[in-house]
Amino acid sequence: MALEPEGKRKWTIGRILAVAALVITGLIVLFVGYCFIALSQLG
Amino acid sequence: MLPTLFHIGSIAVPTHGFFLTLGLAVAALIVLAEARRRRRFGSDIVLIVAGALFFGALGAKLSTVWRYWELDPTPSFFEAIAQGGKSILGGLAGAYLGVLLIKRLIGYQGSTGDMFAPAVALGMAIGRVGCFLTEQVGTPTSLPWGIRVGAETAARIPTCPGCGPGVAMHPSFLYEIAFQLLMFGVLWRMRDRLPVAGDLFKLYLLTYAVFRFFVEFVRGNEYLWEGLSGSQLFLIPSTLLLGAYFVKQMSRGAYRGGAAGLTPAAEGGR
Numbered sequence: 001m002a003l004e005p006e007g008k009r010k011w012t013i014g015r016i017l018a019v020a021a022l023v024i025t026g027l028i029v030l031f032v033g034y035c036f037i038a039l040s041q042l043g
Numbered sequence: 044m045l046p047t048l049f050h051i052g053s054i055a056v057p058t059h060g061f062f063l064t065l066g067l068a069v070a071a072l073i074v075l076a077e078a079r080r081r082r083r084f085g086s087d088i089v090l091i092v093a094g095a096l097f098f099g100a101l102g103a104k105l106s107t108v109w110r111y112w113e114l115d116p117t118p119s120f121f122e123a124i125a126q127g128g129k130s131i132l133g134g135l136a137g138a139y140l141g142v143l144l145i146k147r148l149i150g151y152q153g154s155t156g157d158m159f160a161p162a163v164a165l166g167m168a169i170g171r172v173g174c175f176l177t178e179q180v181g182t183p184t185s186l187p188w189g190i191r192v193g194a195e196t197a198a199r200i201p202t203c204p205g206c207g208p209g210v211a212m213h214p215s216f217l218y219e220i221a222f223q224l225l226m227f228g229v230l231w232r233m234r235d236r237l238p239v240a241g242d243l244f245k246l247y248l249l250t251y252a253v254f255r256f257f258v259e260f261v262r263g264n265e266y267l268w269e270g271l272s273g274s275q276l277f278l279i280p281s282t283l284l285l286g287a288y289f290v291k292q293m294s295r296g297a298y299r300g301g302a303a304g305l306t307p308a309a310e311g312g313r
Binding site: 009010011012015018019022023025026027029030031 | 060063064085086087089090093094096097098099100101103104129149
């Protein structure tokens with residue numbers, strides 16, 4: 001089976017989930033302090 | 044000076060967070076656009092950018108946890124992450140290591156630094172607008188472009204001796220914004236001209252490290268040792284390592300023959 005060229009590998013469910021998990025948890029880590037402030041304003 | 048940029052309903056949108064998010068988004072879009080221009084856009088690059096974001100965020104937060112520990116010696120890990128600050132140097136180091144890790148995990152062997160270099164410079168310029176509007180301005184100065192703040196803002200700058208209402212201070216973040224915009228222009232023009240793939244980002248890191256070392260003297264950050272801030276103590280070994288890399292490259296003759304001009308095909312595998 002021919003290997004796919006580097007950088008052109010197909011999107012798979014695993015890759016999509018990995019991107020989503022990295023981006024979402026990254027933003028949470030970065031902005032968790034602001035989330036507390038926003039929640040306290042709502043409360 | 045301006046902790047809240049605007050309101051959405053009853054929610055105050057923090058100035059710092061807004062410009063940080065905007066800077067990250069612009070940087071990510073530029074990396075992806077660069078990947079497309081170099082015909083390397085695909086799931087690999089998107090994963091690498093996502094990894095840079097995650098590990099950059101982790102590095103930015105973890106590198107300042109010690110500040111929170113000073114205030115509360117027994118914080119929970121969650122409290123320290125939530126209440127601690129963020130450091131761009133920790134973010135850059137985390138993102139750099141994160142890219143290396145993700146590339147290793149997915150078996151990507153191409154160089155990606157050249158795609159990141161101009162993007163990071165522009166993202167930093169945007170993000171620093173948030174710092175300028177919300178953080179300690181700089182040390183006192185008699186230069187004509189010094190910035191003065193009101194009594195209320197000065198009261199929020201406890202770590203800057205001599206800073207007070209009406210005292211002119213170095214606009215240290217404006218210096219950095221100007222530097223980053225200049226670097227963006229230079230790196231954008233140089234992006235296809237360096238003979239060794241990946242050197243553009245290392246060149247940016249070295250230039251920023253030197254600039255940041257000197258701008259720290261007018262930032263007014265807390266001294267940790269011998270009149271040097273924590274950032275400067277981190278920058279000394281980082282600068283030496285990057286400098287040693289370029290000296291080694293030059294001694295190996297990597298730049299002999301001048302700028303060869305990289306084609307997208309010439310970059311793979313290095």
